[in-house]
Every structure is written in C-alpha cells, then in structure tokens.
Amino acid sequence: xxxxxxxxxxxxxxxxxxxxxxxxxxxxxxxxxxxxxxxxxxxxxxxxxxxxxxxxxxxxxxxxxxxxxxxxxxxxxxxxxxxxxxxxxxxxxxxxxxxxxxxxxxxxxxxxxxxxxxxxxxxxxxxxxxxxxxxxxxxxxxxxxxxxxxxxxxxxxxxxxxxxxxxxxxxxxxxxxxxxxxxxxxxxxxxxxxxxxxxxxxxxxxxxxxxxxxxxxxxxxxxxxxxxxxxxxxxxxxxxxxxxxxxxxxxxxxxxxxxxxxxxxxxxxxxxxxxxxxxxxxxxxxxxxxxxxxxxxxxxxxxxxxxxxxxxxxxxxxxxxxxxxxxxxxxxxxxxxxxxxxxxxxxxxxxxxxxxxxxxxxxxxxxxxxxxxxxxxxxxxxxxxxxxxxxxxxxxxxxxxxxxxxxxxxxxx
Amino acid sequence: xxxxxxxxxxxxxxxxxxxxxxxxxxxxxxxxxxxxxxxxxxxxxxxxxxxxxxxxxxxxxxxxxxxxxxxxxxxxxxxxxxxxxxxxxxxxxxxxxxxxxxxxxxxxxxxxxxxxxxxxxxxxxxxxxxxxxxxxxxxxxxxxxxxxxxxxxxxxxxxxxxxxxxxxxxxxxxxxxxxxxxxxxxxxxxxxxxxxxxxxxxxxxxxxxxxxxxxxxxxxxxxxxxxxxxxxxxxxxxxxxxxxxxxxxxxxxxxxxxxxxxxxxxxxxxxxxxxxxxxxxxxxxxxxxxxxxxxxxxxxxxxxxxxxxxxxxxxxxxxxxxxxxxxxxxxx
Numbered sequence: 001x002x003x004x005x006x007x008x009x010x011x012x013x014x015x016x017x018x019x020x021x022x023x024x025x026x027x028x029x030x031x032x033x034x035x036x037x038x039x040x041x042x043x044x045x046x047x048x049x050x051x052x053x054x055x056x057x058x059x060x061x062x063x064x065x066x067x068x069x070x071x072x073x074x075x076x077x078x079x080x081x082x083x084x085x086x087x088x089x090x091x092x093x094x095x096x097x098x099x100x101x102x103x104x105x106x107x108x109x110x111x112x113x114x115x116x117x118x119x120x121x122x123x124x125x126x127x128x129x130x131x132x133x134x135x136x137x138x139x140x141x142x143x144x145x146x147x148x149x150x151x152x153x154x155x156x157x158x159x160x161x162x163x164x165x166x167x168x169x170x171x172x173x174x175x176x177x178x179x180x181x182x183x184x185x186x187x188x189x190x191x192x193x194x195x196x197x198x199x200x201x202x203x204x205x206x207x208x209x210x211x212x213x214x215x216x217x218x219x220x221x222x223x224x225x226x227x228x229x230x231x232x233x234x235x236x237x238x239x240x241x242x243x244x245x246x247x248x249x250x251x252x253x254x255x256x257x258x259x260x261x262x263x264x265x266x267x268x269x270x271x272x273x274x275x276x277x278x279x280x281x282x283x284x285x286x287x288x289x290x291x292x293x294x295x296x297x298x299x300x301x302x303x304x305x306x307x308x309x310x311x312x313x314x315x316x317x318x319x320x321x322x323x324x325x326x327x328x329x330x331x332x333x334x335x336x337x338x339x340x341x342x343x344x345x346x347x348x349x350x351x352x353x354x355x356x357x358x359x360x361x362x363x364x365x366x367x368x369x370x371x372x373x374x375x376x377x378x379x380x381x382x383x384x385x386x387x388x389x390x391x392x393x394x395x396x397x398x399x400x401x402x403x404x405x406x407x408x409x410x411x412x413x
Numbered sequence: 414x415x416x417x418x419x420x421x422x423x424x425x426x427x428x429x430x431x432x433x434x435x436x437x438x439x440x441x442x443x444x445x446x447x448x449x450x451x452x453x454x455x456x457x458x459x460x461x462x463x464x465x466x467x468x469x470x471x472x473x474x475x476x477x478x479x480x481x482x483x484x485x486x487x488x489x490x491x492x493x494x495x496x497x498x499x500x501x502x503x504x505x506x507x508x509x510x511x512x513x514x515x516x517x518x519x520x521x522x523x524x525x526x527x528x529x530x531x532x533x534x535x536x537x538x539x540x541x542x543x544x545x546x547x548x549x550x551x552x553x554x555x556x557x558x559x560x561x562x563x564x565x566x567x568x569x570x571x572x573x574x575x576x577x578x579x580x581x582x583x584x585x586x587x588x589x590x591x592x593x594x595x596x597x598x599x600x601x602x603x604x605x606x607x608x609x610x611x612x613x614x615x616x617x618x619x620x621x622x623x624x625x626x627x628x629x630x631x632x633x634x635x636x637x638x639x640x641x642x643x644x645x646x647x648x649x650x651x652x653x654x655x656x657x658x659x660x661x662x663x664x665x666x667x668x669x670x671x672x673x674x675x676x677x678x679x680x681x682x683x684x685x686x687x688x689x690x691x692x693x694x695x696x697x698x699x700x701x702x703x704x705x706x707x708x709x710x711x712x713x714x715x716x717x718x719x720x721x722x723x724x725x726x727x728x729x730x731x732x733x734x735x736x737x738x739x740x741x742x743x744x745x
Contacts, residue, residue, distance in 0.1 A: 047709040086705050091565050091663030092655075099457035099659075103586045117564045121661045128570040128660060129584060141564055185563040 037078040039338055041066070041325060042101035042110040044122060046089035050214055051114050051239045053268045057318030058136065059084050062111065064308050065325040065354075075332050082325070083107060089114070091121035098125045108338040111155075111324045113137050114317070116185035120147055127151050130340060132347075134328050136320035138162065138264070140189045143365040143403075145410030150344055153366040155324040159186075161402040162263050162284040163193030165372040169393050170232060170261045170282050173202035178230035178258075180221055180245060182237035183210040190236035190263040206230050211237070211245075218245050222252040234261050243269040243277075250277050265375050267315040270389050278377035285373045287319035287355055288390055301355045313387050319355045326354045327361075327368075359398065364406035370398040438687045439605045443598045446691070447591075453695075456586035458702055462695045463590070463597045464654045469678045469690035470604060471647030476676070477684035478608065479640050480620030481531075484539045485546030486675045488526065489645040491667035492519040493652025495553060495560055498662045502569030503559070509574075512596075512653040516646055522549070523645025524638070531637040543669060550667040566662035583657075593654045600647050605687065607643060616640050648675075681722055683729025692731040 043062055045055040066082045074080055083105055087094035094113060101107045102125070109132040113119035119135040119142060126133040127149035134153045135142055142154050171177065177198055181187040191208065198205060207228040209221050225233060233254060235245050242262060246269075249260060265283025291298040301322060305314040314322070328343075331350050335342035351360050359370040375390035383389070396402070446466075450459040472486045496515035500506040506514065530541040553560045560566050574583045574592070581588050607613050615636050618626040627633050656662055665671065674697070682693020700718065704711040726733045 048705075048712070052709070086709060086711075088705075090665050091661060092659060092665060095659040095661055095663070096457050096461060099586070100455045103457060104455040117663065120564050120567060121659075121663060124567045124570065124661045125659070128572060146568060188563070 039075055039078050039080045039332065040105060040107040041080065041082050041328070042098065042105065042107035043082050043084045043112045043325075044087040044094050044097045044101070044110070044118075045084065045112045046114050046118070047084075047086040049089040050241070051089060053272075054239060054266070054315070054317040055114055057268070057315045058112070058114065058321035060309060061305065061314055061318040061320075061322035062325045064305055065322045065329060067308065068304060068326075069329050069333075075329065076336055078337075080329060087113065087118055087122075089118065091115075091117045094118045095121045095125050098122045102126070102129055102131055107131070108332075108340075109134070109328055109343070111136060111321075111328060116141065116189065123147060123149075123152050132328070132340060132343060134324045136317075136324040138186065138189075140193070140404075141185070143367050143409050145365075148365055148409075148411070151340070153328075153347060153361055153368075155327060155368045156320050157264075157284070157286050157370070157372060158367060158403070159189040159193040159263065160196070160404055161372055163190055164197045164402065165374055165394065165396050166261060166263055166282065166284045167194060167197035167201060167203075168396075169374045170259065171198060171201045171203045175203040175232060176206045176228075176230045177203050177232045177234060178206050178225050178228045179208035180218070180225060180233065180235045180237075180249075181208060181210050182213050182215075182241055184213045186238055187213075187236045191234075194234050194236070194263070203232075211241075213237075214241065216244060218248040219252070222249060222254060225249075226252065226254060226257060230258050232259050232261055234263070236263050238264070239266070239269070240272075242266055243273045246281060247273055247277050255280065264316075265377065265390070266317070267389065268317075270377055275378065275380040275383060275389075279379050281377045282393065283375060285316045285375050285390075286370070287314070287316045288373055288375055288392065289313040289315075289387065290390065290392065291356055291373070291395075294395070295356050297353045298356050323352070323354045323359070323368075327352050327359070330354075357397070362400060362403065362406075364411040365403075365409055367403055369400060369403070372396045372398075372402065439598070439601045442601055442688050442691065443594070445688075446594055446597060449695075450587065450590050453699065454702065456590055458698060460586070460590055460593060460654075460658050461698050462691065463593050464651050464658060465675075465678060465694035465698065466651075466691035467597050467600050467654065468648045468651030469675055469682070469694050470600065471644045471649075471651065472675050473679050473684060473686075473690050474604060474607065474616075474640060474647065475644035476679055477686070477689075478613070478620065479616040479637065481637065481641070482539050482676075483530070483542040483641075483644075484669065484672050484676070485526065485530075485542030485544075485549075486644075486648055487667050487669065487671035488546035488549040489519050489523055489648040490652045490655070490671060490675070491549065491553065491662070492522050493649030494656040494662045494666055495566060495652075496649075497653040497656040498566040498569045499559060501571065501656075502566070508571050508657065512650070512657075515653045515656075516649050519649030519652070520642050520646040523642045523649075527638045527641035527645070531634065531641055543672070546667070546672060547669060550664075550669075553664060553667050560662075560664075563664055565664055566656075567660075569656070570660040571657055589658065593658065596650060596654055600650050601687075604647060608687070612636070612639070677719060679729075681719065681729055683732030683735075686729070686731045686735060689729055689731035693729060696730060 045058050047055050066080045069080050085097040087097055110126050111134040113122050114137045116139045119137050123133050132151050134155050136155050138156050140158050140160050181191045260281045262283035270278045289302050292302050330352055331343050331346035334346040357371050359368050362369050374394040376393050450456050453459045468490050475481050493515050496518045497511045500511035500514050526545045533541050572584050574581050583589055615631050678693035678697050681696055683689030700715050704714050
C-alpha cells in the first residue's frame with residue numbers, strides 16, 4: 001500500500017470535483033422523485049411483538065394486491081409501491097413512522113396497523129394532514145364521530161358487529177355466560193359488544209375476569225371461571241394470548257363443563273396449537289379460505305395468493321391487508337389518480353368484492369359494511385386436510401343493521 | 414440560584430483552544446442541533462432526537478450529576494405530555510400556556526414523588542421511583558375520561574401557531590423542528606446554569622461523597638429533593654414537546670420500558686457529560702430506525718451494541734470522545 005504518495009496527490013481541483021459529484025449524488029433522489037410517478041402506499045404494521053404472525057400475513061396480502069394492480073399496468077400507467085414499516089405495536093412509534101411516511105416518503109395514502117390504540121394514533125396523524133387512512137384492525141372507537149374524519153376509512157370488522165354475530169350463533173335465552181377478557185382496548189370493546197348482545201338475547205352474565213395483555217399464565221383464572229358455573233365462556237383476547245388461554249382452559253377441563261367462544265377465531269393461533277385444543281371452539285372471522293366453495297372472489301383470491309406464496313393459503317387478518325389496499329387502489333383507479341378528494345369520493349361510492357362478497361364503506365362513518373363469518377374449529381378426524389380447520393356455521397350477509405346507527409356514533413344524520 | 418460570577422469561579426479553566434470552545438457548550442449544542450434535521454434520514458426522527466435528548470438531559474441531572482439511579486423518569490416525561498394534551502384538548506388553553514402549565518404541574522408531581530423517594534438510598538431509591546411511576550401509569554390507564562386510557566390521548570392537534578404575530582404552519586416538519594429546538598435550547602441553557610452554580614457543585618459533591626457533603630454543612634436531603642424536581646421539570650418539557658410533535662399521547666410513554674430506555678440512552682451517550690444525552694438519544698433512535706428497516710430482529714443488534722458499550726465504553730460515546738481529545742477531565 002502506498003502511504004503518503006496517494007493522499008498527497010489529491011489536489012484542490014480533484015477535491016472540488018469529488019465534492020460536487022458527491023453533492024450531486026445526494027441531490028439525485030430528490031430530482032428523481034419529482035419526476036417519477038409512482039403511487040406510494042404507507043403500511044405501518046407490528047412486524048415485531050405478539051401480533052407478528054398476523055402482521056406478516058397482512059404484509060404478504062397487501063403486497064399481493066399491489067402486485068396484481070402493477071401486473072395490469074398500474075393505475076393510469078403509474079406503478080404502485082408499498083412502503084412497509086414496523087410500528088412495534090406501539091402508538092408513539094406508529095405515529096412517528098406515519099409522520100416519516102408522509103413527510104419524507106410523501107406517501108399518497110396509508111393502510112395498516114393492528115391494534116386499537118395504534119390505529120387511532122395513525123389516524124390522528126393522517127387526518128390532521130389530509131391523508132387517506134384505511135384501517136385494517138378491529139375497533140369500535142374509530143367509527144365514533146370524535147375520531148372520524150373524511151380521510152378515515154375502516155376496512156376491518158368492528159367488535160360490535162363481530163360479537164353480535166357470534167352471540168347469535170352461540171347464546172340462547174337464559175344461558176349463563178362468563179368472560180375472560182384481555183385488559184386493554186380490544187378486550188374491553190369485545191366485552192362491551194358481547195354484553196350488549198347478551199342483553200338483547202336474554203342470556204345472563206355470571207362474571208368477568210380481566211387478564212393482563214400478553215399474559216402467559218392463566219391457571220389462576222380457570223378455577224375462578226369454573227366456579228361461576230357458566231354454560232358459555234367467552235375469551236376475548238388476541239394473538240398469542242388466545243392460543244395460551246384456550247390451551248390452559250382445556251388443560252383445566254373447562255370444555256367438559258362449558259362451551260368456549262371467542263369473538264375472533266384466529267387461523268394462525270389454531271395452527272399454532274393444533275386441532276385437539278381448539279376442537280369445538282366457536283368464533284367470528286372476516287375471512288376463511290374455505291369460502292372458496294361458495295364465493296368466486298374467495299376462490300380467485302386464494303388462487304392468486306397461492307401462486308404468489310408457493311402454495312400457501314391466505315389467513316383472516318391477511319385478507320384485511322388485501323381488501324384494505326385493494327379497495328383503496330380500486331378507488332384510485334376510478335378517480336384516475338391520487339387526488340385525495342377524488343379518491344375519498346370514489347371510496348365512498350365504491351362497491352367492491354375482493355375476498356368474500358359485496359362490500360362498501362358506509363357514508364357516515366366509513367365503516368366497511370361486509371359479511372361476518374361464524375366458524376367452529378373442526379375435530380381432527382373431521383378434517384379433510386391440514387388446512388381444513390373450520391366449519392362455517394354462519395355467513396351473515398353485510399347490512400347497515402349490523403352496525404351501530406350513525407346517530408348513536410355521534411354523526412350528523 | 415446564584416449569580417454567574419460564582420458559577421464561573423467553580424468552573425475549572427480548561428486547557429487549550431478546544432476546552433475554551435467548550436465553555437460555550439449551550440451555543441455549541443444548539444449549533445449542532447440546528448443542522449441535525451439535514452443529517453438524519455427524516456425530520457420526524459430529528460424531532461424525536463430533540464425530545465428524547467431533553468428528557469435524557471433532565472435525567473442526567475439526577476443520574477449523571479447527582480448519582481441517583483431512578484427507574485421512574487417516564488412518569489415526568491408522560492406527565493408533561495398528558496398535561497399539555499389535556500390542557501389544549503379539553504380546556505382549550507393556548508399551546509404555549511399549556512406547556513408552561515404542564516411543566517409546572519409535572520414539577521409538583523416530581524415534588525410529591527421526590528419527597529417520598531429521596532428519603533431512601535441505593536437500590537431502594539430505584540425501586541421506590543419505579544413503583545411510584547407505575548402508580549402514575551395506572552392512574553393514566555384508569556382515568557380514561559381524561560387520558561383516553563389504553564387508546565391514548567387524542568384530539569389536540571396543534572396545526573397553526575402564532576409566533577410574535579407571525580402565523581406558522583406547525584404541521585410543516587421544518588417549522589416544527591425549529592420551534593421545538595427553541596424549547597430544547599431553553600432547557601439546555603437552564604441546565605447549564607444549574608451546573609455552573611454552587612448548587613451544581615453541591616450535587617456533584619453529594620455524588621462523590623454524601624457523608625462528606627453532609628459534614629461540610631450542606632443539606633443533602635433538601636438538595637436531593639430540589640434536584641429531583643429540577644430533573645422532573647426538564648424531562649417533563651420533553652413530554653410537552655412530544656405531545657406537540659405527535660399530537661397524540663400514547664399510554665406507553667408512562668410504561669417502565671420508557672424509563673429503561675431513558676437509562677439506556679444516558680449510558681450510551683455518556684452520563685455526566687452535557688451533550689452526552691443528545692448523542693445517546695440520537696444513537697439509540699438512529700440504530701432503531703435504520704436497523705428495523707432491514708430486519709425485524711433489530712432488538713438483538715441494539716441489545717448487543719448496548720452490552721458492548723457497558724463493557725468497553727462505560728463513559729458512553731460522548732464521554733469517551735471528550736476523553737480522547739483530552740478535554741473530558743477539564744469539563745465533565
């Protein structure tokens with residue numbers, strides 16, 4: 001290695017040339033960005049943390065929706081790009097990431113989030129800046145007038161409609177119901193939904209126990225729940241908590257005494273613990289791949305997903321990623337671009353059928369009106385294959401009656 | 414607080430030009446912060462560096478300079494944010510007044526927690542501060558009609574502010590950065606004055622030898638309480654900045670993990686150094702931001718880096734750097 005020789009050869013002229021080349025290189029992305037016409041969609045989701053499995057499915061399906069549009073030549077000749085960011089299941093982090101997406105990456109819209117608190121944080125940032133946000137995680141609060149804006153859309157089911165559909169299938173007048181609830185917004189909203197449905201049906205509440213979010217040990221709750229002697233046990237939690245709670249309930253012999261019901265029965269969690277534990281558990285869902293026998297759009301979605309992911313099947317929360325991004329892109333297609341007001345207008349008028357049947361966004365709160373499935377986990381011997389997880393007990397067609405009325409939510413009617 | 418002359422008497426003259434330069438540490442720090450948004454990948458990240466820098470700087474007063482290892486600093490960070498949000502959203506207080514009120518109320522909270530916790534020492538102090546901070550967390554969780562509970566506080570977006578008769582678009586990231594930088598500058602000036610005052614010498618004396626400080630006639634208990642309140646006040650200002658920046662207050666801000674993160678940042682940057690907290694906050698946030706873009710397992714890398722620092726660079730990035738250029742001893 002030459003030591004001093006090479007360094008001393010850098011003259012002022014070469015230094016200047018190097019510096020200006022460096023500066024030009026730094027300035028390049030800005031110039032490039034101004035010229036390109038890519039449509040950018042921000043996608044904050046919790047890639048780390050207890051909901052990571054569901055989040056990864058959401059990303060895969062969102063990427064599929066983008067790919068399908070790009071394969072057909074994009075939107076008005078413009079390619080679509082998905083910018084995935086890890087929100088770490090933390091509202092502050094999600095707000096920061098969303099600010100970055102809007103300010104630095106100049107996204108045209110945001111889709112994503114997988115927690116009540118996180119989606120409300122994202123919504124707060126996007127609505128102040130007039131950016132469209134399509135939420136794909138359950139929440140009742142986001143429908144309410146206080147958090148609503150014309151830029152806020154909610155593609156996921158909400159706890160109110162989910163619990164009502166599940167309760168209709170599982171509860172009868174005079175039944176005794178106990179609740180095990182995760183102590184955070186999701187659990188509270190599900191509990192509120194169940195209690196409202198219970199009251200309408202005439203079932204009795206015999207007790208409720210709150211457990212901390214992310215709890216691993218449920219053994220202290222089970223004897224207390226069993227001593228309440230309910231006919232039905234509603235377990236309102238999400239992600240890994242659901243698998244852990246059901247597994248331990250089964251170990252305690254809860255199933256011999258009562259039926260286990262969950263607001264949302266998760267594909268990934270059922271796969272994680274196996275058929276014997278989940279056998280007979282009933283829960284709601286937005287999507288199940290087995291719908292393909294009844295629905296052409298489900299068959300098409302499954303086929304596209306399989307082709308893009310080496311034969312794997314799409315899951316429930318994955319489907320939200322697909323329909324959330326898909327509905328937004330369809331509206332952009334109608335609006336002929338990314339002009340926010342035109343896209344909002346197109347989304348309000350959009351009738352879409354991407355995964356399971358007709359859907360549309362209700363005018364007053366932008367909640368997606370859609371069907372709710374009620375599924376029962378199959379016995380091992382009744383399963384036709386490894387992916388034949390659930391039997392469809394009900395497929396309630398979407399209607400405005402499923403939702404809380406606009407006036408109840410505080411919207412001007 | 415005392416006059417500047419006595420403060421200058423206490424500050425040891427630094428050798429050479431570099432040391433002389435460090436006499437203007439507040440101005441130097443502000444100069445560095447002023448170009449920060451153009452060095453970092455995004456403006457939102459730069460604002461976070463400001464916010465956490467101020468919070469950690471307040472904490473450094475307690476931990477670095479007084480030697481009190483508190484595990485409850487998140488309480489004041491969160492209190493500042495919540496009080497600001499509630500004042501603006503619920504009572505319609507103008508943003509500037511809301512910040513003043515929030516710092517005042519948080520200082521009162523620090524007084525209450527300080528009265529209880531500064532009576533204890535060592536690990537007991539850490540545990541008591543942790544327990545009391547958890548109490549604040551659960552109050553915020555339960556008082557959901559005020560705080561939004563689990564869903565966090567929302568509905569107080571500050572989009573336009575008027576500065577000296579000038580209407581400023583606060584949603585613009587650059588405007589927001591410089592307005593918040595003014596707050597950070599104020600906090601730095603305040604902290605610099607504290608450190609240069611006789612009181613600043615007293616708290617360092619307490620850190621070095623509590624018995625001896627007592628024997629010299631200083632009221633150790635009262636000094637600890639005062640420094641606890643000052644530290645809480647500065648950290649709460651960071652909370653106010655966060656509320657203005659994100660226009661939400663997440664409940665996680667009060668979680669003990671936030672307290673842990675503050676401790677990590679101060680160790681990373683360098684406890685006992687004036688600019689160390691900003692270096693620590695910046696390094697931590699940049700690591701998190703950059704690494705989490707290419708792997709979901711970013712925590713492994715951040716954790717490993719942290720372990721390496723504790724083992725090999727106990728003075729942190731900034732402390733080691735100052736030592737290396739030979740001014741660390743002169744001005745800690």
